[in-house]
Amino acid sequence: MFTVQMIPEAQRRIAPYVLETPLLRLPALDEALGCRVYVKLESMQTTGAFKLRGAMNRALSLTPEELSRGLVTASSGNHGKGVAYAARMLGTTAVIVMPWTAPAIKVEAVRALGAEVVQCDVTERFARAEQIRAERGATLIPPYNDLFVMAGQGTIGLEIARQQPDLDAVVIPVSGGGLLSGVSTALRAEAPHMKICGAEPAALPRYTASLAAGEPVSVESKPTLADALVTQRPGDLCFPVVRQNADRIVDVEDDFTLRGMKVLLTEGKLLAEPSSCIGMGAVLQGALRFRPEEKVCFLISGGSVGLEQLRLLDTV
Amino acid sequence: MFTVQMIPEAQRRIAPYVLETPLLRLPALDEALGCRVYVKLESMQTTGAFKLRGAMNRALSLTPEELSRGLVTASSGNHGKGVAYAARMLGTTAVIVMPWTAPAIKVEAVRALGAEVVQCDVTERFARAEQIRAERGATLIPPYNDLFVMAGQGTIGLEIARQQPDLDAVVIPVSGGGLLSGVSTALRAEAPHMKICGAEPAALPRYTASLAAGEPVSVESKPTLADALVTQRPGDLCFPVVRQNADRIVDVEDDFTLRGMKVLLTEGKLLAEPSSCIGMGAVLQGALRFRPEEKVCFLISGGSVGLEQLRLLDTV
Numbered sequence: 001m002f003t004v005q006m007i008p009e010a011q012r013r014i015a016p017y018v019l020e021t022p023l024l025r026l027p028a029l030d031e032a033l034g035c036r037v038y039v040k041l042e043s044m045q046t047t048g049a050f051k052l053r054g055a056m057n058r059a060l061s062l063t064p065e066e067l068s069r070g071l072v073t074a075s076s077g078n079h080g081k082g083v084a085y086a087a088r089m090l091g092t093t094a095v096i097v098m099p100w101t102a103p104a105i106k107v108e109a110v111r112a113l114g115a116e117v118v119q120c121d122v123t124e125r126f127a128r129a130e131q132i133r134a135e136r137g138a139t140l141i142p143p144y145n146d147l148f149v150m151a152g153q154g155t156i157g158l159e160i161a162r163q164q165p166d167l168d169a170v171v172i173p174v175s176g177g178g179l180l181s182g183v184s185t186a187l188r189a190e191a192p193h194m195k196i197c198g199a200e201p202a203a204l205p206r207y208t209a210s211l212a213a214g215e216p217v218s219v220e221s222k223p224t225l226a227d228a229l230v231t232q233r234p235g236d237l238c239f240p241v242v243r244q245n246a247d248r249i250v251d252v253e254d255d256f257t258l259r260g261m262k263v264l265l266t267e268g269k270l271l272a273e274p275s276s277c278i279g280m281g282a283v284l285q286g287a288l289r290f291r292p293e294e295k296v297c298f299l300i301s302g303g304s305v306g307l308e309q310l311r312l313l314d315t316v
Numbered sequence: 317m318f319t320v321q322m323i324p325e326a327q328r329r330i331a332p333y334v335l336e337t338p339l340l341r342l343p344a345l346d347e348a349l350g351c352r353v354y355v356k357l358e359s360m361q362t363t364g365a366f367k368l369r370g371a372m373n374r375a376l377s378l379t380p381e382e383l384s385r386g387l388v389t390a391s392s393g394n395h396g397k398g399v400a401y402a403a404r405m406l407g408t409t410a411v412i413v414m415p416w417t418a419p420a421i422k423v424e425a426v427r428a429l430g431a432e433v434v435q436c437d438v439t440e441r442f443a444r445a446e447q448i449r450a451e452r453g454a455t456l457i458p459p460y461n462d463l464f465v466m467a468g469q470g471t472i473g474l475e476i477a478r479q480q481p482d483l484d485a486v487v488i489p490v491s492g493g494g495l496l497s498g499v500s501t502a503l504r505a506e507a508p509h510m511k512i513c514g515a516e517p518a519a520l521p522r523y524t525a526s527l528a529a530g531e532p533v534s535v536e537s538k539p540t541l542a543d544a545l546v547t548q549r550p551g552d553l554c555f556p557v558v559r560q561n562a563d564r565i566v567d568v569e570d571d572f573t574l575r576g577m578k579v580l581l582t583e584g585k586l587l588a589e590p591s592s593c594i595g596m597g598a599v600l601q602g603a604l605r606f607r608p609e610e611k612v613c614f615l616i617s618g619g620s621v622g623l624e625q626l627r628l629l630d631t632v
């Protein structure tokens with residue numbers, strides 16, 4: 001059972017290892033997005049993404065004996081980096097299972113943190129991590145479907161509520177739902193007036209499909225430029241929290257996500273990975289609409305992007 | 317005579333038209349730059365650069381009759397944008413004289429603000445602006461050598477001193493010296509413990525040459541990637557202020573400036589134009605050195621850069 005009390009507990013636990021990231025007002029984006037634009041910059045988090053928060057909170061909940069047998073996870077990259085960093089900080093080992101489709105920059109970043117990388121097909125990654133867990137007695141740190149991970153991500157919500165309490169809405173990228181369930185729980189408690197919106201890739205509409213079905217269902221694995229948002233099925237622990245808290249979940253085409261990335265870079269002067277820009281994509285697509293006077297914070301979830309990927313922006 | 321009192325006056329005058337820009341702590345850059353890194357983001361200023369502050373302060377000092385005859389200036393781009401924006405805000409016209417070498421993005425930006433653009437050789441730009449002033453009775457707004465312009469740029473110093481009073485040093489890009497003279501005057505008054513460093517392109521070392529000579533001297537016009545820092549001679553009004561206030565002025569090779577731009581983008585997740593990154597270039601070149609515990613703020617002066625210019629970063 002996920003409770004709001006787990007989030008301030010997580011905040012105290014992980015504080016020595018994570019940054020309170022900046023929340024900025026970006027008037028340069030108001031015209032393009034049709035509202036008063038704010039950004040919460042987890043792209044500037046240590047390891048380059050919010051994922052460190054959840055991974056660190058889970059790792060810090062282990063006994064010394066558990067920790068000594070190492071950590072293992074399956075991850076499209078940023079969570080893997082978070083687990084690798086947590087292992088290094090806490091003096092243990094990490095194995096990171098990554099899909100072949102993960103960008104080279106993310107694979108290299110994990111190896112640079114001293115972790116072992118095992119690559120496989122995207123659909124096999126959880127089975128492979130489970131196999132490594134069983135063989136080595138390591139602790140599996142799930143990317144989203146875990147109460148400690150959800151609570152760790154939720155610490156972003158506490159920061160948002162304190163940094164900009166007068167926001168009207170927060171827009172959050174969605175994959176398995178760890179980020180959205182954690183942040184929405186914190187915001188419902190600390191800032192219940194804020195509208196909470198989730199944005200997922202149209203290629204993998206696992207939340208809109210599951211909300212329509214009333215329970216978690218799987219969608220087909222399809223490619224998306226939002227390579228950090230490739231989960232096929234909502235987390236069982238995340239789904240009921242998201243269903244209760246989210247005002248809107250919308251599906252966003254890659255082209256609009258890329259346009260969001262372009263406007264954030266060219267007008268906002270901020271670099272973020274495509275997945276992080278899906279909320280801005282949702283507005284550019286017309287899937288989310290705000291009034292000009294509404295204060296809307298876009299959660300920029302990570303910044304793991306190679307300069308060569310910026311060529312993609314010439315296409316939109 | 318430039319006095320520190322002109323700066324809070326400028327702040328009150330321009331406040332309705334300019335943003336207080338963010339000053340961020342960027343731990344991700346500490347390793348590369350060998351100190352505790354902060355950035356003051358004038359790249360996020362309205363019109364994309366600090367230049368709006370000085371131009372707006374000068375324009376707001378005019379009588380209605382003077383204002384009605386229009387504004388004119390010579391500028392490598394960002395100052396022109398500032399003057400064009402000031403003219404539009406105050407309901408008058410602007411003519412902007414720009415060198416042929418100015419990036420297309422800057423020329424287009426000025427035209428988009430409704431100003432008339434006249435292009436010429438970089439060495440002829442001041443004479444051409446003067447000619448237009450005489451012909452039309454317009455007011456010439458100098459890019460740096462003007463007390464109102466210096467005071468407007470100085471408002472950044474007031475913001476820095478308030479936003480992060482415990483800084484050990486501030487590093488400032490230098491061309492004619494308007495920014496450095498204004499900001500250093502504010503900081504000497506509000507935060508006299510801060511070390512003040514200026515960085516200019518090695519191709520146009522007008523300040524190191526002039527400081528050595530004890531008076532403003534001209535250097536040869538040479539190309540530099542720092543296209544906003546192409547002034548050949550310090551401003552007569554700026555020079556004595558810079559000489560009195562600056563602890564160090566260093567000359568930086570373009571390659572190091574580009575490396576600064578690359579580290580700011582890839583590690584810091586912030587896009588800035590090459591000229592803005594010359595302070596980081598100075599540290600990467602070894603021309604400026606700080607101790608690891610020193611808190612150093614790099615003034616990021618503008619963000620006018622086209623995506624096609626990012627290809628330059630592949631070369632360093």
